[in-house]
Amino acid sequence: MSAVRQRAPSAPDSADALSRGDSGARQSRRWLQSEIPIGRLWETAFGDVPEEAQPAGLRTRGHDLVGEDPLPRLRWTVNRREQVWTPRLAHLVEQANASQWNASLDIPWHAAVGLDDEGEDAVGDVFTWLLAQEIVAHEVPSRWLPEINPAFLEVKLFLSGKVMDEARHAEVCVKRLWLNGRGPTPTSAAGDQALAPLVLIDDYEHASLLVDVLGEGQILDVFKIVHDLAPDEATRRIVLLSRRDEARHVSYGVARLRHRLETARDPEAVGRQVVEWIAARARSSDEFFELPELVQRALGVLGRRVGVDGRERARQFPDESNRFRQSRLEAAGLPPRALRRVRELFAR
16 A cells, blocks of 8 residues: 555534535434444544555455465455545445435335326336436446445445445335336337446546436436425425435535545646546437436426426426536536536536
């Protein structure tokens, strides 16, 4: 391991900091009473986070080697702190642990049984699209978990929780789709073709930007619309609980990027790379800017049932989503020149 190290913060987040954090954080304050939160471990030698770790062995920080035998070489490809780290990891891991919910027991499924055909068809269209998004959000961290060096154990812990979250989101989508016997709406291959490149990204920072910050940020915003227009309490509860999870995922993505920029030798170069990744994604997917027609039409139906112009809400979504995207990149500390270029891309 490199001799250059960074000591992690010496204490976990305070209750005040937690209350200002992710949506739903106040519901999981109980981790603050933990006898041994991760933040306390950072007060020991475990808090010395290496700048770079050897791609060998099955060891966390602080596990010294005795003897002359070498450690076995393994498939860790993400070995640099700058790729994955944020000082918020102690908070995020503990908050994720305390925020787990149950897809079978925590949703009032009975509230959606027997929904009329019009409402069920619209919900089915929305959840067909959401299910594909959740499958991607599950596949991407699953793909990277085996490649991240265990020297950065907190990252592996957080991503493991994220995989659990996204699996649960996929589960509730499937259960909602089949609750009344309908199943997913038949669709073309276009959606799969638009999402597949995200699963195939071969750079962790690239994947984190597009999935954690931009992709899940978009779903976070869509969940808000679905919550407001939901025709039953089961659907409303699904998106409420899922939205709390997604807020935590976005928080990691933003914090990771911010730490990357703050510690970079050349933040401008990192900013240019971020812009290139966003521009490439914008060129390859229309859904980067607007919701598919299937979802827009369904939101129109759901909105009409509650006295809201859901179709207009969907038409306004790109501008709203782009404002949120921009605010997240600003919060991440993207350099001014890169931010100006991002604004140009979002103004398409």
